[in-house]
Amino acid sequence: MGLWTERVVPRIANRFLDTRQVRAVRERVCAGLAGDVLEIGFGSGLNVPHYPPAVRGVAAVEPSELGWRLAGPRVTASEVPVVRSGLDGQSLPFESGSFDAALSTFTLCTIPDATQALAEVRRVLRPGGALHFVEHGRAPEERVRRWQARLNPVNRRIAGGCHLDRPIDELLTGAGFVLERLDNFYAKGDPKPFGYLYEGVARR
Numbered sequence: 558m559g560l561w562t563e564r565v566v567p568r569i570a571n572r573f574l575d576t577r578q579v580r581a582v583r584e585r586v587c588a589g590l591a592g593d594v595l596e597i598g599f600g601s602g603l604n605v606p607h608y609p610p611a612v613r614g615v616a617a618v619e620p621s622e623l624g625w626r627l628a629g630p631r632v633t634a635s636e637v638p639v640v641r642s643g644l645d646g647q648s649l650p651f652e653s654g655s656f657d658a659a660l661s662t663f664t665l666c667t668i669p670d671a672t673q674a675l676a677e678v679r680r681v682l683r684p685g686g687a688l689h690f691v692e693h694g695r696a697p698e699e700r701v702r703r704w705q706a707r708l709n710p711v712n713r714r715i716a717g718g719c720h721l722d723r724p725i726d727e728l729l730t731g732a733g734f735v736l737e738r739l740d741n742f743y744a745k746g747d748p749k750p751f752g753y754l755y756e757g758v759a760r761r
């Protein structure tokens with residue numbers, strides 16, 4: 558991890574992924590989570606205030622030390638116990654079938670091998686367990702996709718490895734998930750190449 562990614566990107570994410578609009582999305586995505594929950598790419602814990610009371614505990618997987626530090630006050634204030642339990646979504650240190658649900662928000666863009674991470678999430682979910690997600694990714698219009706391809710190299714450098722154009726629905730089904738709900742829309746106010754969202758629930 559370079560210094561920029563280590564020291565600056567987590568602060569930017571902590572600020573810009575905490576708008577009123579994004580908080581409303583987080584509330585929807587976290588609704589229905591229950592039992593033992595895995596969150597990959599936990600970041601600065603911006604989902605913590607949205608965990609429903611039915612969540613027994615959260616195993617947070619996050620490589621960034623600064624992200625975890627920024628999460629401190631949210632974790633401390635949380636009624637749901639949160640334990641940092643791993644550093645890499647691509648290789649999860651848990652038994653197969655050990656979680657009731659999983660959560661991933663704005664993370665599959667950044668994990669280097671998203672296919673491997675999804676295979677791991679599916680492995681550690683119990684049969685019938687659900688992955689709740691919101692991710693940005695590949696846009697439907699050719700014109701926007703061309704911009705995503707053009708902007709990708711610079712975006713990856715300044716945004717901690719974030720890809721703009723991953724086909725989130727295809728990655729999920731390719732990993733063996735069944736899409737139970739999928740809503741696609743552009744985030745209001747975001748430039749289109751950065752703001753095409755995939756929000757929903759995928760089931761093992």
Ligand SMILES: C[S@@+](CC[C@H](N)C(=O)[O-])C[C@H]1O[C@@H](n2cnc3c(N)ncnc32)[C@H](O)[C@@H]1O
Pocket residue numbers: 570574597598599600601602603604618619620621624644645646647661662663664667668669
């Ligand atoms: C754009 S941030 C989103 C953070 C958080 N999920 C949120 O919604 O605010 C992407 C996160 O993915 C994390 N990440 C990067 N590589 C990862 C990996 N291999 N496994 C798990 N998380 C990773 C980053 O450290 C960062 O916290």
